[in-house]
Amino acid sequence: MRHTPHPASPFQHAWAKAPYSDDSIEGDLEGPQWLPLHVHLTDTAEIAGRLCREWLGPGPLDVIAQDVGGPTEAGEIVRLAAAVHDLGKLTPAFAAQVDDLRNHMHANGFPFNGITAAHSRELPHGLAGHVLIHRFLVEAGANDEIATAFAVIIGGHHGVPPTSAQLLQAHHRPDLFGPKEWADARHQLLDYLLTTANLRDALRVATTKKLSDAAQVLITGLVIMADWIASSADHFPLAPRFNPVKTSPHERAEAAWQKLALPRRWQPAPVENLDATELLRSRFTGLQHVTANPVQELAVEAARNMPEPGLLIVEAVMGVGKTEASLLAAEILAAKFGMSGIFYGLPTRATADAMFVRITRWLEQVPDRSGSSVKSLVLRHGTAALNPDLETIPRQWADHPPTFDDAQFSGVGIDENVDDLSSRAIQAVVHSWTSAHKRASLADFTIATVDHQLMAALAARHFVLRQLGLSRQVVVLDEVHAADTWMRTFLLRALEWLARLRVPVIALSATLAPELRRELVQAYERGRRAGLPPPAVPKVQPRPAGRLKHSKPPIHQVDDTPLPEPLVTDDYPLLTTLAAGQSGHRSATISTSTVEVRVDWLLDPVEHLLNLLKNELADGGCALVVCNTVKRAVERYQALTGTSGWTVTLAHSRFIAADRMRNDAELRADFGPPDADGPAPNPARDRRVVVATQVAEQSLDVDFDLLITDLAPIDLILQRMGRLHRHPRGDTRPTRLRTPRCLITGFDPAAGPIVDPGGKHVYGEHPLLRAACLLTEHVGGKAIRLPGDVPTLVRRAYADEPLRPDEWQQTMDDAAVRDNEARLKVSRNAASGTIQSPGATRSLLSWLPTPGAKTEIDAARQVRQDDGGFEVLLLEQAEDGLRLPHHLETGAPMRIPTDCRPDRVAAKEIARCAVRVPGWVSERHLTEVIAALNENYYPAWQKEPLLAGQWILLLGPDGTAQLGSLRFSYSPTTGLEVSDGRITER
């Protein structure tokens, strides 16, 4: 096939890439360079084809195939989109941007008619491309709907699909598209592309087949990915300016692909011949002699029985091997449904860090039919760079000595900018083409905070890349019960999309309220239905009388039979499945040890607490005191420290990361599981009191002899109770503490249905009162059995059934109404930041808010609710410069320079000094605090990714700072405290 355009073709003078000559400093004597437009387009088409053939995998390809006829056509349509993605660059509005190149085109017959570089912003080339491709498809016989569905991919190839308003504006500016000479050149270019890249059949598909929203999402993602790779001058060399490129598209792409060296995609092997136990033993080196437990058996069975991609919810307590169960099931599902990787989402960075190591070990054991020993794996969260495991593991899987490319694409990649972008500007440009976060979507295996899954449903720039990445991974979500109302809004929308993209999902959880279980199941089912092929003969909708004349017909015929209802049951552990529209459930009989907790009230005045502890800890032992607010926790900590007879520790989230990590580690060391050879008396547990906020609720595997907790929603109370006699310590516990006891504070049942204002602010009134009612049933009476009683208590707490006492009913009903309204408001606000549901719109047009303000789009919306709090890096101001908080300094004091970029080691130390400032500070004192923090802005630090954009809070040597009227103080034992001077002086 002839790849060089006819010498007379004017389009060969059009340009796509033109690095400024300043970019090639450092004795680069080659002079200015360029890349002709037609070369960039064939490059991108070649890469897109390779991505489809080698990287994408059958699962997502089939989603596209469903719209266009088959997998071959799917690959072709992707190549077509890639081949024309920058057609909008063949317009005077784009081409006028660089004088040199503009003049060259002008000299070769392209009239500019006064269009200058200043006009380029009025017609971004993506938008121009949308208009041009739409017109071209319509001329080739497509209807408007089909043409728009394809054109919007071109319009959105920079991450934001156009809005209808933008299209309208573009149509009013024909001058920006240029006169006939330009239109002719574009037609010749299209003709050249169709011939050279062999895309005539693809065009026929594009003019006759309507792409669904899901296909639009995936293809846009693929085009962006291909464009990024094809835009790397390191892989696709530029030519001296105005010289033609002589290498053929195929050769260029072949060389680039080699150099890129993407690890071959994971191809899981079918494992039908192994039972759950055999599977378990072969995938986990530490479990050679273990037998699969019922939860693991059921998970494997559920995965094997799934007739099509579906949802599997596993509710079980921590410690029954849910992680193993999820990985076994994930491997089976990946093999069955053509997935090429796994996304493992965790609620916190700390849990993600811990899971990272476990998954790497598992990966070493998992068979791969691709024959490759290199796996592409990424740890994706904000402080992944601080994880020490990353430094030890990377090279393990590299087949060959790691080069820069290896760091990017094979072995372990981390989610951050590469060190030392070096002073050579052109290097920096090359290196950063796939910088950081957005590159991570290429990986087969992702361990991340759930946020990265939720963000797939966030209406923000480049969300299509997240969707594309997830579309080829089995998604496992851990601790889904922990999602609050805000996050749940994103979770459900993201789940609809996963279902639409035919992605199997495994959700792990503690006991779910039946309502949440139902929401998860129905969200997945809605997404699945959105992807069902429309019925052959569309039903004619009878127009209901009185409806607006212009009411639109539904996008396509949707199955309107009722959504499946998962069975409401108190079985536990519980596996709920949903596949092919059918919901099922299985429960396992599993012999976990039961803990019987006796419950009692303890009135608030701190003397009661002191007396209780004096008695109970008389013979030793340890107690956990959980408070609903930091303020209460600090108060109780201080009251307890003033008394002898025990050692007190305080734990909450307002510690700098380094201290928090150390505190957590100490808690695990002192109160964690006993050694495998059996429990021994542990002096660290002797007369210890830990006062904590909700940080003690989750993820920390610790055990206490006695629990005192503020009233909280029942599921959280039960989580806290889970810290009571959690490990087998038998008779090493003091005699009087051998019966597990839980005292509830923050509530006086005799005083009526009145909850503590702090708790009310955090949880709302209604769940607290419901919890109080349920606990009353057990006070002084029968113990709460863990985990057996958990499902019943959780179900009743969130059901409508009235609870005694009857006199509280009215208060509770009123509270329920208020809480519901508040919750509805939160989810409405969250929903304004989500993308559309699958099947709700014909195209991605206007899906994201007005582009142009690119950064605003990214920043203004988020998957976590904004409470006004913000993070600062806490450093000390010494006479001769900055230093780390002095309690962190080991050895020689380290002075931190502010006039140059700190080295990597120092930057990590500084990043570990991050702490969150409570929300009320910014709500009431925003301007004065910002003004004060702004003074500590060091331009030289902004080049360091770990420090860029961070606020710095400087404390004096006494550990305090005055910002306006606010006084900040920090100590490694009590954490960050902020007080308002104007108030305390009164």
Place this chain on the structure above:
DNA sequence: AACAAAAAAAAA
């Protein structure tokens, strides 16, 4: 006078 915990943030 507030009031938990939790996370994130660079193009072709």
